[in-house]
Amino acid sequence: MSEQVNSDAPAPQATVTELFLRFGMIGIMGFGGVGPWVRWLLVERTGWYTEEEFVNTFALANFIPGGNVIALATIAGVRLRGWPGALAAILGLCLPPAILVCAAGSLYLRYSETEIAQRILGAMAAAGAGLIVAMAIKLLKPMRGSVRGLGMTAAVFSAAFLLQLPLTTILLVLGPVSLALALVMRS
Template sequence: MADDPPVPASPVTPLQLFVGFATISIVGFGGVMPWVRWLVVDRRRWCSAEEFASLFALANFLPGGNVLGVSVMVGGRLAGRRGSLAAVLGLVAPAAVLVCLLAELYRRNAHLEAVQGMVEGMGSAAAGLIAAMGLRMVWPLRKSPRALVIVLLVVTAAAVLRLPLVWILATMLPASLIAARLTER
């Protein structure tokens, strides 16, 4: 049951992972995935953009929260088993405490119009943050018509036709695999 050897030339400790993920957990309004990308790729340069995209894609096909999956994988890649645990603890624990406090606060102030307006305004901005993250991930695919067609089909199926996720995965995964196979050089 020995731990994996850490990734070579990786100076990242579990404590640094915990602090990094705990920080974005506390400031990460509106779904934390854009923040995880910001921390891991832009801010700390723990992963390249390509590697993050591929970990993210993999996480989408694992059970459970996809943010959680990415955090487990980034933490584990940088600092082994303890790195995974540190990243998840940092990501979830402060947010869980905070949301319970917020629920109590809201219970006492829900009648105030300003409070409702604030929550709604942040919801709209959060949608924009997720859109920006998706667009940034489309950019590296811009030279692949195959990938762009699949992106478009999935967006249509999920957002316009509102098909159940299981159907989308069951049809698009084989289609995308065949397309990837055919365009392989």
């Protein structure tokens, strides 16, 4: 992540309506894992974020309490259109899926014991896992040349997967370590 972001460059423009509609599309398409869709929207589809800006914003969103994708939508909305943009992004991300979840929940209560429902849920779980793995790979790409970034990724993976430490412990220990390494390596 050696690329320097030009903070003086104007952010690409988006309307409040566009934020609502695009995040609404993500909310509908991204059941079970919208993170990869948000990355696709912000970086690949619209160019509203560079890869490095997205990785940094995604990291920040993971440290903020609450849902990380909602935090990411809020940050993106504020950056692109201020507080009205944040509200539009959050509503777009949450409202359409909330309506669909209510409908799906009603169907699930009625048909959950059927074999076809069980097969559908199994397939959805596999698709969600695949999306998470794909996003992890995309997030690692900008860190190819960063020993610190890859080292912190390995440390977090080891703490979460191998040691099975709680997320709070990982954040409280490795968050300050990551910040200290960033400060030392800049000097």
